[in-house]
Amino acid sequence: MFIGEVIGSVIASRKTENMASLPLRIVRRISVDTTPGETYLVAVDVVGADNGEMVLVASGSPARQTHLTDARPCDAVIMAIVDTWQTHNQVQYTNAATD
Amino acid sequence: MFIGEVIGSVIASRKTENMASLPLRIVRRISVDTTPGETYLVAVDVVGADNGEMVLVASGSPARQTHLTDARPCDAVIMAIVDTWQTHNQVQYTNAATD
Amino acid sequence: MFIGEVIGSVIASRKTENMASLPLRIVRRISVDTTPGETYLVAVDVVGADNGEMVLVASGSPARQTHLTDARPCDAVIMAIVDTWQTHNQVQYTNAATD
């Protein structure tokens, strides 16, 4: 998984029927020291993340291993909202909502 | 998924029989601020996208999760035509046809 | 899929038994404007491509979705020989054999 920040949304009314009603969010990759990266992707959000929240994204075939994404052409899923992370015993980030 | 622009097509009459009649489109990766990227791939189009339209592409094993691509050697599928996307609450792109 | 040019072959007599007799070709990635790239891989050829021909390669798990590669440790397959491709309504390449 990688850590990302939810920065936007995609609306697509014309799509394969099995993707109907799945929320599509734009996620920017974030470094472990919270520096924003230059990599973006579109992921299905199955946990209800808000804009600006840090999330975990699972990619590839494992992205289908949720109730909402099973058997769908989905290659990236937001499967967790991050509360906090630490490296080398230092807190790098804490979600204000869970602070 | 990533956002891309349909820029062309590939014709291949000699191919594995289970790829017969699947339209092959050339898709250029697009940044979230609509800057064209330097990455291209060939994807099966299952939604009928036109040249110049912005689309979502699912890659890898999930690309087989549509009626048309099931059980086929297809590693990329256009599974949605984008109406609009926004980042940081600003609209970055709106499809003229749905404007 | 990506567009590549068949530039060579690999011979490997010692391999897992389920890869026996599958032709292994070296494919160089080609840009949409036909510029040769610096990326190479080895793919199983299930369509009988000749040296110098432009082909489509499917990678990852989908590479196993052909009769010859099913249930084999094959992560790249040549599944089509390209006749022609165009971008922005301009022909970029036409196979001399199908011209």
Added chain:
Amino acid sequence: MFIGEVIGSVIASRKTENMASLPLRIVRRISVDTTPGETYLVAVDVVGADNGEMVLVASGSPARQTHLTDARPCDAVIMAIVDTWQTHNQVQYTNAATD
């Protein structure tokens, strides 16, 4: 697989239910000469690695092939703690705990 060093942890209380109670560790990629890399990811730890230990990470669909990660949206798993590795017949690293 790649060799990495466990450098931290992620806490995420809001996640898909099938990821509950799986420990999420931050792993930094390490070169074969033990130089730390600039690539990080978040992996499920199924072997109980400590901070600072060198581990092996399996990515993609194979990351689900453990009792703890089966049928979960997990695209990276720490599946081994490294005792030692050598290249060109020279030991590059030995785990102090197993030295």
Added chain:
Amino acid sequence: MFIGEVIGSVIASRKTENMASLPLRIVRRISVDTTPGETYLVAVDVVGADNGEMVLVASGSPARQTHLTDARPCDAVIMAIVDTWQTHNQVQYTNAATD
């Protein structure tokens, strides 16, 4: 698949039980003109390659398609030892043992 050179081994006594007794080799990626690359990975060896031998590595989900790696968290497998390869009708490499 990609062409690589076996340059070392990893020993890991603490690992998921289904990885027990599988030999873990360090493989360096090799260019088609035999130039050593800067990319390394750890692969399960199912064909008994020696240090210094050129091999083919299959990655991702297909790496599980051998008797030894089936249903294991293995994302890279050495599935062939290369005898020789050629590009543009010139031999680039021949294994001394099979010369």
